[in-house]
Amino acid sequence: MSDQPEKTQQTPTPPPEKRTLIQRIFVRRGARDTVLIPILAIFTAMLVGGVIIAVSTPEVRDAWRQFFQAPWEAIKITIETVWNAYVALFVGAFGSPSEIVNGFRTWIQTGNSLTLLRALRPIGESLMLTTPYIFAGLAVALGFRGGLFNIGAEGQIFVGGLAAAFVGYSFKGLPWIIHLPLALLAAILAGAVWGAIPGFLKARYGAHEVINTIMMNYIAFRLADYLLQGPMSRPDRMPITPDVLPSAWLPTLLPSPVRVHLGLIIALIMAGVVYWFLWKTPLGLEIRMAGANPRAARYAGIRIAVIIVLTMALSGALAGMAGANQVLGVEHRMVRAFSSGYGFDSIALALLGNSHPLGVVLAAFLFGFLQGGAAQMQATVGVPIEIIKIIQGLIIIFVAAPEIIRSLYRIKTKEEKEKLIAKESQISS
Amino acid sequence: MPPVLELKGVTKSFPGVLANDHIDLKLEKGEILALLGENGAGKTTLMNILYGLYTPDEGEIIIRGNKVVIHDPRDAITYGIGMVHQHFMLVPVFTVTENVMLGIEKTRAGVFLDRESVAQEIREISERFGLKVDPNALVEDLPVGLQQRVEIIKVLYRHANILILDEPTAVLTPQEVEDLFKVVHSLVEQGISIIFISHKLNEVLEIADHITVLRLGKVVGTTTPDQATLESLASMMVGRTVLLTVEKQPAKPGEVVLEVSDLSVLDDRKLEMVKGINFQVRAGEVLGVAGVQGNGQTELVEALTGLRPFKRGQISFLGQTIKDVSPRKIREIGSAHVPEDRQRDGLVLSFSVADNLVLNTYYEAPFTKGLNLQQNEIDKAASERVELFDIRTPSISVPVSNLSGGNQQKVIVAREFSRPIKLLVASQPTRGLDVGSIEYIHTRIIQKRDEGCAILLVSTELDEILSLSDRIAVIFAGKILAILNAEDATRERLGLLMAGVEESKKPELPAVEQAS
Secondary structure (H helix, E strand, O other): OOOOHHHHOOOOOOOOOOOOHHHHHHOOOOHHHHHHHHHHHHHHHHHHHHHHHHHHOHHHHHHHHOOOOOHHHHHHHHHHHHHHHHHHHHHHHHOOHHHHHHHHHHHHHHOOOHHHHHHHHHHHHHHHHHHHHHHHHHHHHHHHHOOOOOOOHHHHHHHHHHHHHHHHHHOOOOOHHHHHHHHHHHHHHHHHHHHHHHHHHHHHHOOOHHHHHHHHHHHHHHHHHHHHHOOOOOOOOOOEOOOOOHHHOOOEOOOOOOOOEHHHHHHHHHHHHHHHHHHHOHHHHHHHHHHHOHHHHHHOOOOHHHHHHHHHHHHHHHHHHHHHHHHHHHHOOOEOOOOOOHHHHHHHHHHHOOOOHHHHHHHHHHHHHHHHHHHHHHHHHOOOOHHHHHHHHHHHHHHHOHHHHHHHOOOOHHHHHHHHHHHHHHHHO | OOOOEEEEEEEEEEOOEEEEEEEEEEEOOOOEEEEEOOOOOOHHHHHHHHOOOOOOOEEEEEEOOEEEOOOOHHHHHHOOEEEEOOOOOOOOOOEHHHHHHOOOOOEEOOOEEOHHHHHHHHHHHHHHHOOOOOOOOEHHHOOHHHHHHHHHHHHHHOOOOEEEEEOOOOOOOHHHHHHHHHHHHHHHHOOOEEEEEEOOHHHHHHHOOEEEEEEOOEEEEEEOOOOOOHHHHHHHHHOOOOOOOOOOOOOOOOOEEEEEEEEEEEOOOOOEEEEEEEEEEEOOOEEEEEOOOOOOHHHHHHHHOOOOOOOEEEEEEOOEEOOOOOHHHHHHHOEEEEOOOHHHHHOOOOOEHHHHHOOOOOOOOOOEEOOEEOHHHHHHHHHHHHHHOOOOOOOOOOEHHHOOHHHHHHHHHHHHHOOOOOEEEEEOOOOOOOHHHHHHHHHHHHHHHHOOOEEEEEEOOHHHHHHHOOEEEEEEOOEEEEEEEHHHOOHHHHHHHHOOOOOOOOOOOOHHHHHO
């Protein structure tokens, strides 16, 4: 093709083309980078995690001490240990395939569903753990798209949880069709206000949102401490709120012991809503424009200050929903340590998902299933749960520093750059 | 004696495009070779090959008679090749000395930076080549012209004897260009050979010994300034005859569209950059605002388009007073704005061509219906505009950052010209563009004028001002020194006014006395 310069002349007017979801994702980074880098990052992190699992297992260390006597033994034990750990992780996250098949068989043959439900519990747990990640990841992703770094998702989750719990236990006698939406709405509003405050401080006074969202986190944590010990605490003065009435619970999708609940469905719907909002509505376009180039947005007549406050409020609202999800769907009350850092993990998650709703959902599933499998891994092969945090951390490092992955797997960037330049000269010639 | 540098059959292809096609080039010692070509003609690729950033697919590089292979910029420096990039590679908070020594730091006793001896060497280089600059000055305090000198010194400090200057005048004022040319001449006198990359024809004719023209990756021809004319170079470059001056009929000015009286505007540092300006623009005329960059043009334009509040004075647009009115409202009254920095203000580079074509009208029908953007309508309008304005893009859905500068500017022009407008504020509409695109955009502007649009053209390019304007206002230090009719304006007269030399005879507007 190189000896046909005529071919490089582009037809100036291609027909208007329908842009698919996938094309949309690829607009920001190269198609290959968006998909390949996260996948290779996960793979590499699992490899490094395997090394850490091996090193941290006493049997493996002992075997290596005997390396010169029995080299194959050492290697065999190492591989076995890592393999068993990851199998346990997989079974912990998805459940045992044979048990699930068995359960189905029993259910069909006898009509007794308990075996099946027991077998499905692990995957249900993983999905339950995934749900708050989706909400919080969407919150941070929306902020990123608007050029705002919302570090305050954790605090927004807390105030959302508090609001949901308050509505959940104090409004008595409402039918669920009113009570549940009301509790959700309270959480959304609380999160939105918590997000909008740093947004306003930035828009009005130029205070950086990173600092102020962090500060708002501290305020939210201490506010929760105070409310749980005083005004909102249970009659027995434990730092726990009274139980949320069942009319405000997010109903489970399957009978006990599977705990995954309606929150998952709402989260997936919200992912769709966020996608629609950001890419299909004028307001979403304004948010993305303000994020991508605030000067051009101003030139285009957008009131940046309003957009900043709005973006932060919406981001906070989504995080608030994560709080409501935990209170109404999992804990059924507000307790001190009810979030366990979803708000912070979600920053990494949004990065992994390229701040795109679809990417966020996929990344949330990854995190949820890693968490879900971790407990099983600790129970059966004695690998500490913390290894999962290490793997998560490694994934994020590799995604945030794609050069590591590129050099590891010899993905040539120079070629890419040349391609880009070629494309440019192609266009202008 | 063999030439200092010779390229034979250098070829470089990228997937889908042949960027350099068997390029032959010869640079003799102590000469200035101008490399002329439109954006995308392959100049930059060729220089990147020479500087070791790309490896050629075929061909030879011969330096002083020896065939060489240049693997990376370090090799290039070893062979005496130095490059001054269009965008400077300087650390603003470092001093000149620190910038020059960066990467090859000289030390005393192995640990202490030896600033003094480097500064001494810089002084010697300054002396020898007429590159006056204070080695202890912070780079950020220096004007652009001096920063460029620092870049040149950096290269000379590394003992370069083949100097590549990539579009060196793009960022300079006319005075700075003159200074640069003096420096270039003194470099050549001292035996340094220079490759001067440009797409500005008059500069090339002024400074070069030989001119090699590239088009679509091929050498179209090599000529000398004695044999070439502006017209012949332009047609070599573009491949067809080009109109260098816009053909236009005398203006038929109508009603006053824009009236500015006693306008004062502050910049971000609260300094008064526009100091009591008065002027009018009528329908169907082009008022050119000439001036050296940084004399208040930016602030003036921002005030007119609602992007910057103003302190004092009045702006009236079609009879409506514009004070604390949003950019959107001003646009809706019927104003269009081509901003001076297209990438910073006029486009969202990561957005598609289609989205950029509706960047400020996306919320209006038919692009938005109810809650939803109508992507089909946006794409339809975009396709029409791409065709109508001859925007070269592989598709309307690629990010606008993939387009060349000229095509990016066409996107802005297409967007702003595609709706009924009464006033066009065009700031540096052709900065950094190639001849073909300049011709195109100039024609479009005159077309708008003839449709009865009032046009305020702000430009630092005198050629542009002279070829488009019906009246010319010269701005200096935030004041308009004179408003001349185009037929009375000569290059010399404007040049003096731009330098702040007021004429003894009274300019036509009494407002100037008021301002001063």
